[in-house]
Amino acid sequence: MARKRKKTFPCGHKGYGQICHRCAEEAKLKERAQEVKAQKKQAKQVWKKTFESDPIDLTGLMPNLVVKARNIIHSLHDGQDYRDFGGKRLNYDRQVISIPLNRDYRMICHDIDGKPTPKSVVSHEEYNRTKPGA
Ligand SMILES: [Zn+2]
Known part of the structure; x- marks a missing residue:
């Protein structure tokens, strides 16, 4: 060879x-x-x-927050209590419920006929700006 x-x-x-x-x-x-x-x-x-x-705009959020937000949206829709997610009614407007997604973002829901209805996701800054007297 x-x-x-x-x-x-x-x-x-x-x-x-x-x-x-x-x-x-x-x-x-x-x-x-x-x-x-x-x-x-x-x-x-x-x-x-x-x-x-999505019933509200979740674009621009980190993927993990998108997933979390969707989880909350679906759970609320299924009748789960917003307080299970650390949600609170605002003192100055009891019809508005704020649910924290993380330290920077929260989901704003409106109480419509006793059902928390997601309206938007706002950053901590935006949220503070909407507070009266802020
Ligand atoms: Zn070669």
Whole structure:
């Protein structure tokens, strides 16, 4: 058997065999990266679409807060008590219920016929600005 001899491929790399394994490997990685990119893009579109069924605007929130907000929305809808989520009625307007999502955001609900109805998600700053005398 003849000894394998290294040859130079048209791409400039050196190696054995019919094709350059280095370039083949790179092409494979590139293809995989493109697949991952396409999957990410699709996931992003799917995620974007989920906002269409939200009763209030949750776009612009961190994904974990979006999930939490949706959880609360659904639970309230199913009749769970807003106090289970740390919600409180505002002193100056008992019809308004504020439910904390985290330190920075809270969900504002209006009591409509005894049912807390989500109206918006506001940041701590926005929330303070809506307070009388703030
Ligand atoms: Zn090559």
